[in-house]
Amino acid sequence: MDPSTSQLSENISPSFEDTADFIDADRGFVGSLNPCVIKNARGDTVWDNDEFNFLHQQPCPETVNPKLWRQAQLLSKQGLYRISSSIYQVRGFDISHITFVEGKTGIIIIDPLISCECAAAARELYYKHQGVRPVKAIIYTHSHIDHFGGASGVLPPVTNDNDTAPVPIIAPEYFMEEATSENIFAGPIMRQRARHMYGSQLPKSPKGQIGVGLGMATSHGTTSLVPPTINITQTGQTLTIDGVRMTFQMVPNTEAPAELNIYFPDERALLVAECATHALHNIATLRGALVRDAKAWSRYLDETLLLYCEDAKSNVQFGSHAWPTWGADKIKKFLAQQRDLYAFIHDQTVRQMNQGWNGTEIAERMVLPPSLSREWHTQGFYGSVSHNVKAIYQRYMTWFDGSAENLWKWPPKEEGARYVACMGGAEEVLKKSQVFISQGDLRFAATLLGHVVAAGDEPGNDAIAHLQCKNLLANVFEKLGFGAENATWRNFYLSQSVDLMNGKRAQGKNSSGMAAFAPNLSVEQWFGALSITIDGQEAGKEEKPFCIDIHVRDISEDWRLILSNGALTYRSQPNGERSSNRTEPDLALTLNKIGLCRLLNSKSSSSDILDLKGDVQALNKLLSFASITSKVKNQLQSYI
Template sequence: MARQWQCIGVQRKPPTAVIEAAHRAHALPFDDDTDFHNADRGFIAALSPCVIKAADGRVVWDNDAYSFLGGAAPTSVHPSLWRQSTLAAKQGLYEVVPGIYQVRGLDISNVTLVETDTGIIVIDPLVSTEVAAAALALYRTHRGGDRPVVAVIYTHSHVDHFGGVLGVTSQADVDDGAVAVLAPDGFVEHAVQENVYAGPAMTRRATYMYGSMLPRGPRDQVGCGLGQAPSTGEVAIIVPTIDIRETGETHTIDGVEIEFQMAPGTEAPAEMHFYFPRFRALCMAENATHNLHNLLTLRGALVRDPHAWSGYLTEAIDTFADRADVVFASHHWPTWGRDSIVEFLSLQRDMYAYLHDQTLRLLNQGYTGIEIAEMFRMPPALERAWHTHGYYGSVSHNVKAVYQRYMGWFDGNPARLWPHPPEALAPRYVEAIGGIDRVVGLAQSAFDSGDFRWAATLLDHAIFTDSAHEGARTLYADTLEQLAYGAENATWRNFFLSGATELRGGNFGTAAQVASPTMLSQLTPEQIFDSLAIRVDGPRSWDLDLAIDLAFADLATNYRLTLRNGVLVYRKVAADPATASVTVQLDSKFRLLSAAMGDFSSPGLQISGNQAALQALLGVLDQPDPSFDIVTP
């Protein structure tokens, strides 16, 4: 699957005096330059130019676009975020310790290369094939020569940690046993589910979250806090050959021992940490990075468990800290020295534990998620540490996530149990206030006074009443820009700027889906059926009553699919042509993907019985909308 790196430019307004004054008022420890020393430590070589293209000439990564970063922060960027973005944009090959190397700044994530007796282990091969190949080539040019890849480790089930695997190895080498692929138990299930089931909606929102369609610059996208942005090349997956199931499990790869710690249900549903005794080095996957992470990512996902997260960090400290000289992760830069490692991991642990415990304390006093987020403050020791700042996650939306995890979407107020949806609510508010021009006038007054949050609320109602109202669109875009300039959180900034861009220039669409053919090829038949079931248009299929037998020769298995009451149900049963509307025989599960797309001419696919029944099922499958509107109705 290919995605285009493209940017939509608009003319931005300058920051207001209110934003400039707010930036001057921040008391931040800029004299602490430890992170800059650590981010530069072990530097070997940069990729120059740091522009990576696909075979057809498309740019899939451009780190040089961030060359504006550095020096004093402009007034259009929160000074803390400017510092973080400057650090995250550093790129090149770095030595972590002799024998362990990282390539940073060639994607949103890092790829780590561990030298074994005769080859290398690749940890987390980035988002896409092209950038992973470039990273491996950079390593080999300056360090590794022709050392073969002997293993790949996926730390967890997010695409920026496995999608570039074909840039460092091949399916053939894995099939031949030349390369082992290690991953936490449940990896494939969760990797596929996240990218297929809700993939279209997540990808559209991720376009806002990462600022994927925005120009790079001081008034536009400056990164996403965790890195710059995901690369946009070919995404693939190779199924693991070794599933890591237990804490304390060890494996030796070409002479290098690895000790694993399971950490499921943390930053990802399937995640693990691991330790290299030979190098006294600890990999913390994505559970201890140089920012507050998301408990509920703005692109959408299941709410994560900060209680479990903090518990696994405690276990990592107790298990590995006395033996580790360095801790590194799949984003950002390492931390060296036992005392610094313990302090870093302890503050990361305390951050997630405090969010969890204090949110529960306050919700049990009757406060709602929004109220808790507004009053919540981290302890001074956590506020002073740069790596606990909310560049990617935020205290505000993480507190709301904890509330949602325990209490759900409803805050208990009966007036909010059955509200009107936005397109019905907005005209009522506008009418009550005195008409759309009156609303825009009040929003202008709020804007002028620096109350951009209230201005945005008023203008949201105006746009959902009349999305073509030019005055409302312009002022709304101006307002979102000011909110962006004031945000320490990069993903908030990107959401605000993406909304402003679409208000000024229209819907800019989204990147292609992460659910590439190679991802889809890893779906089990049950996962394919589930993905079909969530595409059934219920009202259009209320009156259909179908039974379809699917026989897979490669699996020696038959499934009965029934569609009734708008619900697609599947079971493993013996074939029964007498009761089936239609029988489909497939030589492999891959033919099912072809049939699901309406291609019945594929070799290895035989249909007997009422083919119209199969057509009827396909006829009620919805196509997802990958570019639905967000900031407008």
């Protein structure tokens, strides 16, 4: 049973006798890293691709969907590969791939993985086979961390006084805004859900994690964010670096808000970063993110097809995930099918939406045409038709499905308690769930058992029956995971099965709050992050508003923070100007940027505060409402 595809889908699947992907995935192989284990300076393992060797040592077991097993076999291949006469790629060192383009005297590096250690190891593998060449530039294709996080691992040492990148760093316009914004406001819950999506706590085994459908896993090394020095702003923009000619296509608001593709005319090589890969991608990712624009996605792919397959004749197309496609006709077919895949799902969702169906109903009704269903690269290994349809519905119609009974539902705990009571208690739910399981209806069994688990085992509930339901739900999740074609569904089911067996079910409640305020973010981004850590209920008890002026001396920025009615407002004050009718602050504080960073991260010392005038209690209150530790507040007492 495959829970990640519609029950109404026609029985049309790609052929396992088609081995073209294996031929393409092996083409151009130069050499591998053995063992493929990458460690940090402390000796901790940050990447171990050898954990997936079992995929190549046994046939597909009953605990894995056969199509997903095949995908994992392909994605787990690792080593250095030659794509064209001067383009090489290291695969299998992270969830994404790193690309090396040879110029006259050095190399251009594209998408340096998540971790610095993994990027450095990939560069060393390239050097081993191609010789040491200086890095002449780095290109980020888009604003997701698996395409920029390892940059510091491959950059030459900084030799200037301004601590700026020693070589050009090229990225699409608005890269920095998008690379940071997604993780500022919703970072804690995204990271928690990402652990389930990527199965990072699962063992690598036929009963555990076997990849994520787009790659095998995410590395756990040191990350970096080196700001771009050159922005690509329009399609058709060209650059020549170290003799390498490049033409760029802007594809914003597709797979990432800031994204680009690259055409290398001298190689007739086309890099489509992540808008076309060997799996259906996500319109909404299960870890959480803004819903993507499937219609724009499809239209940009059509532009790619026109510019680089019809006007220019690409001979090889590759990306930062999966494996390349060679041959003009094969590339045109691949890109056209990818274009039509996103267009079909979008247009048919909207068509049925306008007929009155809601997102869940459309997801059950959606059937891809046979011409798409039989292709391997359109399968739902990473995104799924089911959750992509619901994402498109959400983009247009919000969370509300239009049925009034769903407008004001009880939260899961209260709703679960009422369902259990209506059904005669947890024992009766347990019996009914077992009946549905015996009938093969794992989906509804999970729903029934989920109500019992959500209701909890508080006094008055049958504790033994509750425990039995929780264990049975864990078993149901395991069965659903074993049957899933979609790797992220599998990882979610199996991760939450483990959570249940360990006596917990993580739902993001009582999260620890914001992650550390990263030094490379702007002051405005820090204050944006600070505003969503404020406990509005507690802060709202303050009847009198107060404001704090902060002068960041070394970067000449002035800000006013206003706490009123439980909400924090932050205003830039250009050049420190104050109008004559502006109210005086309760507190005026002067720091350098690093001092402000340490203050927000509970690591400040008295020397960080360069000047302070007014009531320090205003800052104490603000920090307490943001749950920033009392250590900082105690250090400020000397200023009272």
